[in-house]
Amino acid sequence: MIAFGRIYLVVIITFLYLPIAVMVAMAFNESELYTLPIEPSLRWFAKLAANAPLLSASRNSLLIAFATSAIATALGAMAALALERRQFRGRTLLRLLLLPPIAIPWLIIGTAMLVFFFWTGIGRGLHALLIGHVALAIPYVVLIVGAGLQTLQADLEEAAMSLGSTPVHAFFMITLPLWLPSVAAAALFAFAVSLDQFVISYFLSTPGVSTLPVEIYSSIRKGFTPEINAISTIFLAVSSALIFVFAQLSNLGGKRGSG
Amino acid sequence: MTSHLSRRSFHALFSSAFGAGLLTIAGSRRADAAATEITVLNWKGYGTDEAFALKAFAEATGIAVKHDYFNAEAEMLTKLRTNPGAYDVVLINSARTQQVQADGLIDAIDLSAVPNAKDLSPSLRDHPNILVDGKPYGVAWLWGMTSLAVRHGKVADANSWAIFSDPNYAGRLALFDDSITQVGIGALLTGQDPNNPKDLKAVTGALKAMKPNVKLMWSSEDEWNKAFAADAFDISDYWSGAAARSIKIHKLPLDFVVPKEGAIGWLDTLAIPSSSTKKAVALQFINYMIDPKFYVTWATQSGAPASTNAAAMNALPPDDLNHKIYKPEDLAKLKFMSALPDDRRQAFNDIWDEVKAYYAK
């Protein structure tokens, strides 16, 4: 049964990485039009090194993603705590309010934000981008942290308190450690949502200040060259490194059971 | 069993990320660049952002040129409307000039202040689409056509839009995902004026008849190139400037033909937003854009649509592709896109949406 499980996981991971493998392979392919078979070449990485706009856009993307992840995770995790662990009036309404940012196509939200920010003087720029990205990441954080919290047994905290612990102490000693893996996972997702977000960035970025998905989307018009694959490959390598460093700092594995 | 993520390292991660976020915000509030630069709003890779041009212009005038891009005409409108003062030169399809002028967004151009304007073909420079009360609201810059592109060697004697419903090419057609163009082709097929077809049902019928042939829609030159190179289709409607580039740069085997029913023409202008604060410099840039020196370099290096400057077209080398594509006898068959009232534009869009839903069934 265990062996079967492991084989299944390998199959799934192969599926998930098939197009990514293609993406990486094409970064090393001579052809500009992505034709097979692959002729090895490093020229796209060389071109990338000279492509200042693409590089600065990548930098912006990373910065914004970090900031978004931090802010959205903090705000969303707090909200999830209240929504999942306590009964109160208006809880269903608050839950339903999480849906519009996910349900409404980003194109609509992006245009709405553009117009609203214009009218209220918030304008465009990195600050506007950050506002937009965090707003879009929050529902994901709340839903993911919420899923983790729901399965946790709520009475553990109360049990601790009936034994004399204060609520705050119970929270930090019992709930927080069990809760952190969901929060960490949500943070990773908030980062991904921000990194991949192009519609909002597209509307709210000013000339000369751009993010990677916007650059990629704009290149569709005329020159989606393998430089894009090259930068994506680099991003993948850097993300892998970051994630594995993060893994060293935390334990995302099972919390119950043996150990 | 307890988490190995110590609170300290968690705090460290969060605060550094937060700090990075604050720094980014602080950075974006820095004072804006000096006044020796202008901002151009255009399609990406459409002439105004050619590297050699920016360099030459900067050397000649000391002015840097920044760019902002749009991916659709509606976006151009949105950006113009929500960013007063941000743009100094904007590319506007002549079909939109009057609409944009009616909203007070662009200024009339004083052609006497543009030295190269005297070499522009009069019929294009003074095209009725660009004029409001006899004054031009843009400088006619480039023109081209959306016409028939077929795979060399596989398609013989293509001379009519009817090939789009020819059973020999089932599943080998790629259509441009644009309601104005497609309704225009439908109008040409039914003998009507692409700008004002009276019998919309006939247009819809002509478009629906293409269903067995339609394989995919394309919406950008790059998409077209990649799909064509991958042998996904053999016949298509395509832009003339893009066709030149596909042949010249990408060495794709295509023939570009103007069918007997005619083709859809477009005339692009460079305009100056009324909210611009650097109009004199903007005019200088526009003057450079219609200069034969710029055009010939651009056309021979990468491939470009036709220039409105007759001197520039004549300055092209005799074996240049553009001479092959823009034959004088085809000009008569060209129907330029003109201004559309909102409800007609919406009607065209509804037709195309209906046809696309029909294709998808």
Place this chain on the structure above:
Amino acid sequence: MSRDFRALTRPALARRRWAIAALVAPAYGWLTLAVFLPLSAMLFFSFLKAAPFGTRPLQFTIDNYLAFVRRPYLVDVAWTSIQIGLWTTGLSALIGLPAAMALARATKGRSQQVLFLLIVLPFWTNGLVRVFSWTMVLREGGVLDYALHLVAPPAPPFSLLYSFPAIVIGLVHAYLPYMILTCYLSAAAIDEAYIEAARSLGARNPMIFAKVILPLCLPGLISGSILIFVPVIGSFMEPRILGGRVGVTMGTMIEDQFVQAFNWPLGAALSFTMLGVVLLLFGVSSRVLPRRILAQ
């Protein structure tokens, strides 16, 4: 001091209300500024005849909300979108839940962490590049076709591109990690004691799965389904790039209104109609499902 929560004093109750408010206010405040207020403006627009720019006076109409009546082809398009949503969510659940369980129960320690991160990592690649990479896998002359001909040279050219399955493949690939993640969070939190108890009572694996594991993973399945179904019905990138002429969805129709017709009111009305349907679905299911869970 008594900590009996069954008899909260009024100040304690008030303190608890403040605590809840303090927890939710920052997130929802941010959402209000950045999403709800702008969307209210859009909602206002959806009752206009044309986007409110320029000097023309505002004209009100509910025509845009009658779009499905005025434009019957939209019903087909909406149905296609829902089908895409159902297939994507269903397949993601079918594939994702076993993967999550395998991850939670068949692996341990370092390898478990590594596998988990490997599953999350594709999220950090750009979505557009991934979709284009799929075209290179699925198209004629692409990776699958190439591989087929390596194995069986006389086979005819093979292409999955520009079809409904291609759209679903692309979407499942993009959204599967959500389902695996949420189900994993639930599966990993299942107390081993439950399983042992069931086993000691004589239950075998299929029974354990149906009666113990599945119900406890339900929150993960539901969250995952929300995170997948809701955005997928509004998607336009994958349908357009992978679907060719069959890639016509509510997402692409709405995009057309904004990008080709500059008809913001109609685009907004279509979106809010979609949102209304989604809210209805979840409003109904949030009443039905908790009862079913309690009944287990």
